[in-house]
Amino acid sequence: xxxxxxxxxxxxxxxxxxxxxxxxxxxxxxxxxxxxxxxxxxxxxxxxxxxxxxxxxxxxxxxxxxxxxxxxxxxxxxxxxxxxxxxxxxxxxxxxxxxxxxxxxxxxxxxxxxxxxxxxxxxxxxxxxxxxxxxxxxxxxxxxxxxxxxxxxxxxxxxxxxxxxxxxxxxxxxxxxxxxxxxxxxxxxxxxxxxxxxxxxxxxxxxxxxxxxxxxxxxxxxxxxxxxxxxxxxxxxxxxxxxxxxxxxxxxxxxxxxxxxxxxxxxxxxxxxxxxxxxxxxxxxxxxxxxxxxxxxxxxxxxxxxxxxxxxxxxxxxxxxxxxxxxxxxxxxxxxxxxxxxxxxxxxxxxxxxxxxxxxxxxxxxxxxxxxxxxxxxxxxxxxxxxxxxxxxxxxxxxxxxxxxxxxxxxxxxxxxxxxxxxxxxxxxxxxxxxxxxxxxxxxxxxxxxxxxxxxxxxxxxxxxxxxxxxxxxxxxxxxxxxxxxxxxxxxxxxxxxxxxxxxxxxxxxxxxxxxxxxxxxxxxxxxxxxxxxxxxxxxxxxxxxxxxxxxxxxxxxxxxxxxxxxxxxxxxxxxxxxxxxxxxxxxxxxxxxxxxxxxxxxxxxxxxxxxxxxxxxxxxxxxxxxxxxxxxxxxxxxxxxxxxxxxxxxxxxxxxxxxxxxxxxxxxxxxxxxxxxxxxxx
Numbered sequence: 001x002x003x004x005x006x007x008x009x010x011x012x013x014x015x016x017x018x019x020x021x022x023x024x025x026x027x028x029x030x031x032x033x034x035x036x037x038x039x040x041x042x043x044x045x046x047x048x049x050x051x052x053x054x055x056x057x058x059x060x061x062x063x064x065x066x067x068x069x070x071x072x073x074x075x076x077x078x079x080x081x082x083x084x085x086x087x088x089x090x091x092x093x094x095x096x097x098x099x100x101x102x103x104x105x106x107x108x109x110x111x112x113x114x115x116x117x118x119x120x121x122x123x124x125x126x127x128x129x130x131x132x133x134x135x136x137x138x139x140x141x142x143x144x145x146x147x148x149x150x151x152x153x154x155x156x157x158x159x160x161x162x163x164x165x166x167x168x169x170x171x172x173x174x175x176x177x178x179x180x181x182x183x184x185x186x187x188x189x190x191x192x193x194x195x196x197x198x199x200x201x202x203x204x205x206x207x208x209x210x211x212x213x214x215x216x217x218x219x220x221x222x223x224x225x226x227x228x229x230x231x232x233x234x235x236x237x238x239x240x241x242x243x244x245x246x247x248x249x250x251x252x253x254x255x256x257x258x259x260x261x262x263x264x265x266x267x268x269x270x271x272x273x274x275x276x277x278x279x280x281x282x283x284x285x286x287x288x289x290x291x292x293x294x295x296x297x298x299x300x301x302x303x304x305x306x307x308x309x310x311x312x313x314x315x316x317x318x319x320x321x322x323x324x325x326x327x328x329x330x331x332x333x334x335x336x337x338x339x340x341x342x343x344x345x346x347x348x349x350x351x352x353x354x355x356x357x358x359x360x361x362x363x364x365x366x367x368x369x370x371x372x373x374x375x376x377x378x379x380x381x382x383x384x385x386x387x388x389x390x391x392x393x394x395x396x397x398x399x400x401x402x403x404x405x406x407x408x409x410x411x412x413x414x415x416x417x418x419x420x421x422x423x424x425x426x427x428x429x430x431x432x433x434x435x436x437x438x439x440x441x442x443x444x445x446x447x448x449x450x451x452x453x454x455x456x457x458x459x460x461x462x463x464x465x466x467x468x469x470x471x472x473x474x475x476x477x478x479x480x481x482x483x484x485x486x487x488x489x490x491x492x493x494x495x496x497x498x499x500x501x502x503x504x505x506x507x508x509x510x511x512x513x514x515x516x517x518x519x520x521x522x523x524x525x526x527x528x529x530x531x532x533x534x535x536x537x538x539x540x541x542x543x544x545x546x547x548x549x550x551x552x553x554x555x556x557x558x559x560x561x562x563x564x565x566x567x568x569x570x571x572x573x574x575x576x577x578x579x580x581x582x583x584x585x586x587x588x589x590x591x592x593x594x595x596x597x598x599x600x601x602x603x604x605x606x607x608x609x610x611x612x613x614x615x616x617x618x619x620x621x622x623x624x625x626x627x628x629x630x631x632x633x634x635x636x637x638x639x640x641x642x643x644x645x646x647x648x649x650x651x652x653x654x655x656x657x658x659x660x661x662x663x664x665x666x667x668x669x670x671x672x673x674x675x676x677x678x679x680x681x682x683x
Contacts, residue, residue, distance in 0.1 A: 066112025172236030390434030
C-alpha cells in the first residue's frame with residue numbers, strides 16, 4: 001500500500017464512503033480495540049450470524065435452548081377432535097403442582113423438553129444437569145428424548161450439543177393409573193386435574209420406576225425429610241410416566257392474575273414491541289422494595305455502559321407452588337403492580353416503559369445450586385440474556401429433622417452463584433450479582449453504602465421488614481429517621497412505594513386468614529353443581545358449602561326411593577363427588593341442612609383422593625345409616641354414616657343432584673376398624 005502497488009484502499013488513497021444505513025457504528029477513536037471487538041461480536045450474535053442454528057428469537061434475544069420453539073398447545077381447529085379423543089383414553093390424575101409443570105413444558109419454558117421426562121432424560125438431568133440435543137439430526141439423535149428409552153441400543157455417535165436442564169420434570173403415578181394404562185389398548189392417556197378437568201393428552205407413555213432416593217439425593221444433595229418439596233416427592237406414586245404432551249387449551253387459573261401469565265413466545269413479542277436489544281430478568285419471591293428497584297435500575301445502566309441502547313427489565317415473580325410461609329402470589333403481584341404504577345416518581349418504583357412483568361409458572365423446589373440453574377435456563381428460553389442472581393438463590397433453612405443443618409441454611413450462600421457461572425449448557429447467558437444495599441437517611445434512597453459516612457445508612461433486612469409490616473408500621477418523618485425502626489414502629493418513606501407498603505401491611509396483619517389469599521397458581525374451578533342447589537365459599541377450600549335451595553336436608557329429607565317407585569332395586573342417589581373429581585366432598589352430619597362440604601385431613605387441610613382419577617360418581621342413599629351398634633360377622637361396627645354409593649355409568653352427575661339409580665350389588669369393606677358398605681348402582 002505504501003509503495004502504491006495496491007490501489008483504492010478506503011481511507012488510504014480512496015475516500016471513505018459512509019453507508020446509508022449502517023447496522024453498527026464503531027467510534028474507534030473513542031473505543032479500545034477490545035471494546036470495538038466486543039461491540040462488533042455482540043451485533044453478530046444478535047443477528048444470529050455466529051450461531052450454527054437459524055435465528056428463531058427476535059433480534060437481540062437468545063434462541064431457546066435446543067434451538068427449537070416449543071409450543072404444545074393443540075391448534076384451535078383441532079381442539080374439538082382432541083377433546084373427543086381424550087374422552088376415550090385412560091385417565092391419569094395430575095396434582096396442582098403437576099399442572100404447574102405441565103404449563104412449564106407446554107409453554108416452552110423448559111425447551112427443548114416437550115413432555116414429562118422419559119427415563120433417559122431424567123438420568124441425564126440427574127447426573128449431568130443437562131440434556132444432550134441434536135436439533136438438526138446430525139448424529140441421528142434428533143428424537144432421542146421423544147422415544148421410549150433404549151438401554152440396549154446406542155447410536156454410533158453422541159448428540160453434538162448439550163443444553164442446561166438441572167431439575168427433574170416428572171409425573172408420578174400410582175399403581176391404579178399404571179394398571180389402567182396397561183389394561184388399555186392405547187399408549188396415550190388423558191391428563192385430568194384434581195377437579196376433574198381434562199387438560200392434556202400424553203402420547204406414547206413410558207412407565208418406569210420412581211426411584212425417589214436416587215432422585216432426591218442427586219437433586220438436593222441434603223437429607224431433610226421435612227423439606228417441603230422432598231416431602232412432596234416422597235408422597236408420589238411408585239412409578240413415573242414420561243411422554244410428550246398436547247395441551248387441549250391454554251392453562252388458566254381464573255384467580256384474577258391470568259393477565260400476568262404469558263407464554264415464552266408472548267414474552268418475545270412484548271420484548272420486541274418495546275424495542276429491546278437485550279433483556280435482563282429479575283426473579284422475585286418477596287415484595288419489591290427500593291433496594292431491589294435500585295439494583296434493577298443499576299443493572300440496566302450497566303448494560304447501557306456495555307453498549308446496549310434499550311435493555312428491558314423482566315420483573316419475573318415466582319408463580320408456581322411455594323412453601324406455606326412464603327408471601328402469597330396475589331400479595332406479591334398486587335405489590336408489584338403498585339411498583340409499576342409509581343414509575344420513576346418514587347425510588348421504589350420501576351419505569352413501565354422499560355419493564356415487563358410476567359409470572360414465571362414453575363414450582364419452587366428449594367434445591368439451591370441445582371435449582372438456580374433451571375431458573376436461569378427457563379428465563380433464557382423466554383428471551384433473557386442476563387439473569388440477576390443473589391446470595392443463596394433457591395435456598396432455605398433446614399427443618400429440625402435435617403441431618404446436618406437443623407434450622408440453618410441447607411446450602412452455602414455463595415455456592416449457587418458459583419455453580420451457575422460454571423454450569424454446563426449455560427451458553428452465552430451472563431449473570432448480574434445481587435449486592436447489598438442500605439437506606440441513606442440523607443436523601444431517603446436505597447443505594448450502595450458510602451464508606452466515608454456509614455452512619456448515614458441503615459440496614460432493613462427481610463426479617464425486620466416483616467416485623468414492621470406485622471406491627472402496622474407507618475411512614476417515618478422524612479427528616480428524622482430513627483435508627484431503631486422497630487421501637488419507633490415506622491418505615492422510611494423511600495423504602496417501598498406507599499400503596500405497595502399498605503398491601504404488605506394488610507397481608508401481615510391477616511396472614512393467619514389463609515383462604516383470603518392466593519398462595520400460588522392453583523386453578524379456581526366453578527363447582528359442577530345441580531341447578532337445585534346453592535353454594536358459598538371457594539370450591540376446593542374449607543370454605544365451600546353446598547345446600548339445597550329448598551332448604552331440605554340431603555340426608556334426612558330426600559326420600560329413599562323416587563316418589564311412586566315400586567321396584568325396590570331403584571334408589572335415590574345423592575351425588576357428593578362427580579366422576580373424575582378427587583376433592584373428597586361429603587354431607588356434613590352436623591351442619592345445617594347437612595350441607596355438602598370438603599372433608600379434611602388431620603392437619604385441617606382440604607382432603608383429596610390421591611390414588612387416581614375416579615371413574616364413577618360417588619354419593620349416598622338418603623335416609624340410611626350404618627348403625628355403630630350393629631356388629632358384622634367379622635366383628636366390626638357400622639361407621640355411623642349414610643350408606644355410600646358408587647354409580648358406575650358413563651357420565652358425570654352434578655354435585656347435589658338426586659338421581660334414580662338401579663342397585664347392582666354391594667361391597668362390604670373394613671375402613672379403620674369400621675364396617676363401610678359401598679353400594680354399586682347405575683343411573
